[in-house]
Amino acid sequence: MPGYAERVKVVGIYIQGGPIGVVVATGGIRRVIEFRAVTKRFEDGTIAVDELDLTVEAGTITVFVGPSGCGKTTSLRMVNRMIDPTSGTILVDGKDVLTVDPPTLRRGIGYVIQQAGLFPHRTVLDNIATVPLLSGWDKRKARTRAAELLEIVGLDANFGKRYPAQLSGGQQQRVGVARALAADPPVLLMDEPFSAVDPVVREDLQNELLRLQAELDKTIVFVTHDIDEALKLGERVAVFQTGGHLAQYARPTELLAAPANDFVASFVGRDRGYRTLTFLHADVPVHPIDTAKLGERITVTDWTLVVDEENRPKGWLSGVDGEVEVREQDLISGGSLYDGTTLRGALDAALSSPSALGVVVDGAGAVTGVVQAGDVIQALAKARAAGEVPK
Amino acid sequence: MTWIFENWERFWEVTEVHLRLSVVPVLIGFVLSIPLGWWANRSQTTRAVLFPLANVLFTIPSIALIVITPVLLGVKILDEINVIVPLVVYTVALMLRSVADALAAVPGNVIAAANAMGFRPLRRFLTVDFPLALPVTIAGLRVATVSNISMVSVGALVGLGGYGQLFTEGYQTDNTPKVLAGLIGTVVLAVLADGLLLLIGRLLTPWARAGR
Ligand SMILES: Nc1ncnc2c1ncn2[C@@H]1O[C@H](COP(=O)(O)OP(=O)(O)O)[C@@H](O)[C@H]1O
Ligand SMILES: [Mg+2]
Numbered sequence: 120m121p122g123y124a125e126r127v128k129v130v131g132i133y134i135q136g137g138p139i140g141v142v143v144a145t146g147g148i149r150r151v152i153e154f155r156a157v158t159k160r161f162e163d164g165t166i167a168v169d170e171l172d173l174t175v176e177a178g179t180i181t182v183f184v185g186p187s188g189c190g191k192t193t194s195l196r197m198v199n200r201m202i203d204p205t206s207g208t209i210l211v212d213g214k215d216v217l218t219v220d221p222p223t224l225r226r227g228i229g230y231v232i233q234q235a236g237l238f239p240h241r242t243v244l245d246n247i248a249t250v251p252l253l254s255g256w257d258k259r260k261a262r263t264r265a266a267e268l269l270e271i272v273g274l275d276a277n278f279g280k281r282y283p284a285q286l287s288g289g290q291q292q293r294v295g296v297a298r299a300l301a302a303d304p305p306v307l308l309m310d311e312p313f314s315a316v317d318p319v320v321r322e323d324l325q326n327e328l329l330r331l332q333a334e335l336d337k338t339i340v341f342v343t344h345d346i347d348e349a350l351k352l353g354e355r356v357a358v359f360q361t362g363g364h365l366a367q368y369a370r371p372t373e374l375l376a377a378p379a380n381d382f383v384a385s386f387v388g389r390d391r392g393y394r395t396l397t398f399l400h401a402d403v404p405v406h407p408i409d410t411a412k413l414g415e416r417i418t419v420t421d422w423t424l425v426v427d428e429e430n431r432p433k434g435w436l437s438g439v440d441g442e443v444e445v446r447e448q449d450l451i452s453g454g455s456l457y458d459g460t461t462l463r464g465a466l467d468a469a470l471s472s473p474s475a476l477g478v479v480v481d482g483a484g485a486v487t488g489v490v491q492a493g494d495v496i497q498a499l500a501k502a503r504a505a506g507e508v509p510k
Numbered sequence: 511m512t513w514i515f516e517n518w519e520r521f522w523e524v525t526e527v528h529l530r531l532s533v534v535p536v537l538i539g540f541v542l543s544i545p546l547g548w549w550a551n552r553s554q555t556t557r558a559v560l561f562p563l564a565n566v567l568f569t570i571p572s573i574a575l576i577v578i579t580p581v582l583l584g585v586k587i588l589d590e591i592n593v594i595v596p597l598v599v600y601t602v603a604l605m606l607r608s609v610a611d612a613l614a615a616v617p618g619n620v621i622a623a624a625n626a627m628g629f630r631p632l633r634r635f636l637t638v639d640f641p642l643a644l645p646v647t648i649a650g651l652r653v654a655t656v657s658n659i660s661m662v663s664v665g666a667l668v669g670l671g672g673y674g675q676l677f678t679e680g681y682q683t684d685n686t687p688k689v690l691a692g693l694i695g696t697v698v699l700a701v702l703a704d705g706l707l708l709l710i711g712r713l714l715t716p717w718a719r720a721g722r
Contacts (some may be wrong), residue, residue, distance in 0.1 A: 157663045197624060199627060201622070201625060221628075222628040222629065222630050223628065224628075225626055225627060225628035226627070226628035230626035230627065232619050232622055232623045232626065233619060234619055235623075236617070236619035236620050236622060236623030236626070237620070237623070238620060238623075238642075239620070239642065239718045240642055240715070240718075241717070249627055250627050250628065253627065253628055253629065253633075254628075255513070260595055266603075281720070282717045282720035284717070284720050287721050290581075298627075310627075431719070440539075479709060
């Protein structure tokens with residue numbers, strides 16, 4: 120589907136002109152990116168990208184994944200002309216990027232670089248306002264916009280006056296995302312944006328990106344070497360193979376169920392059966408569970424779930440006879456919590472729980488019931504029989 | 511010290527000359543070294559030519575350079591140009607390296623980010639590369655300024671040179687307080703100029719001390 124569609128969702132932010140000479144008054148533009156037989160050979164003879172044919176659908180997160188040196192960064196940088204291809208064509212919304220002057224092209228394409236690459240000499244707010252100012256917005260408007268973005272990426276307003284060196288790695292990365300979004304570009308390129316932060320922060324940032332994308336509806340190309348990250352974020356995943364070949368371009372489920380070759384099979388990993396569960400909706404019954412609060416006197420029969428004042432799980436109580444008082448020190452800590460969506464979540468919760476009962480919580484983290492390990496395993500067998508899970 | 515108070519007008523007059531003869535070349539040299547440093551940082555060939563040339567120029571004794579300049583330029587012996595030109599040469603020889611090194615130290619991912627956001631080259635240089643190169647550049651500028659202030663005195667050999675004149679005159683007339691006055695003037699001027707640049711540097715680069 121070439122061309123563009125008006126964006127239906129309005130996110131409460133105003134929008135400046137699109138990159139390739141198109142001025143949009145309201146709503147963004149959804150852009151398709153096409154690689155047509157794109158090859159990049161560097162002066163030293165290295166073939167970084169070899170005959171790449173690929174279409175990045177508008178309004179999706181498309182992930183380029185593969186081992187180091189397989190041409191992901193090079194492919195990404197050819198979209199905004201930080202690198203020009205040796206042969207082949209790259210089209211953004213049907214327009215050959217080589218016909219657009221690089222600075223103009225780039226102001227319409229957000230770029231989040233590895234390790235953020237913030238300007239150390241500019242405050243966070245000024246960093247975010249960079250592209251609007253380059254595009255000729257007046258200072259006040261650019262500042263206001265920057266402040267909005269700070270909020271959108273989940274940072275407190277008082278971070279605006281700090282310098283990048285005064286922020287943690289994860290916070291810097293959020294600012295990097297805010298800066299890329301500032302002029303509301305329809306296309307966002309992200310090169311290993313979360314690789315340099317620790318796993319907990321990385322997961323936060325990934326979830327945040329998914330949340331943002333649900334609102335913003337950009338065309339995002341996301342580069343990573345981490346297959347888990349690729350499968351989590353990508354609606355479509357392009358697996359690159361050493362030598363700049365595209366090995367497979369597919370939805371995550373398809374990648375797991377039917378890897379195109381041995382390289383893809385080994386890259387997505389041996390536990391791909393387990394990974395597939397992430398994409399399967401769990402049809403597992405949720406049972407009610409008796410709960411107790413700290414300080415209450417109860418009669419423990421079997422496993423009792425102890426919750427706090429907001430009904431959030433604190434741990435399990437078991438192995439005591441008769442009437443006892445619920446004390447913090449007697450609690451057996453629980454496993455992972457299940458939010459009622461995927462089969463993998465259900466399995467994780469059931470298997471990691473000391474009671475073999477996976478705790479189900481709602482959006483606020485309050486207990487709604489439990490799933491039984493037996494039910495989860497039955498659901499798993501059913502999915503397997505239906506061919507939804509690879510062996 | 512008493513010499514200074516008793517001959518205040520004379521002292522002030524040589525101070526003015528000394529200041530002019532050292533500050534003017536620093537300013538000119540500084541301005542020249544920015545494009546040269548940028549060029550040296552961009553092209554390997556330029557670097558390979560400019561750096562050794564700067565080193566050679568720096569090893570020429572200042573006396574030789576000051577004495578030979580009027581011959582080379584064909585100007586009158588007592589013209590201030592004879593001191594200013596050699597000092598510009600020294601400043602450039604020194605600052606060229608500072609500027610090139612400072613620009614080379616700008617982090618690659620910051621430059622890549624600037625390019626990716628659509629900076630054009632001149633704007634990127636003026637608003638990203640150069641400001642980030644300022645701390646190192648100003649350190650170089652302080653060295654150049656202080657060394658210029660001390661070298662101006664050599665100009666006394668060709669009849670110029672601010673405090674240098676107090677040295678030569680004091681020496682010829684066996685007037686030690688006069689020599690000392692020249693010495694004190696030079697040191698005080700150098701310390702003040704250095705402190706001023708340090709302060710300006712701090713005001714211009716508040717971010718450089720914004721650590722964790
Ligand atoms: N400027 C360059 N000159 C020569 N070779 C390069 C250059 N940039 C990247 N390469 C090479 O091209 C290949 C692909 O690099 P890159 O796109 O950065 O890989 P990835 O991002 O997947 O790790 C690598 O072999 C790399 O060494
Ligand atoms: Mg890379």
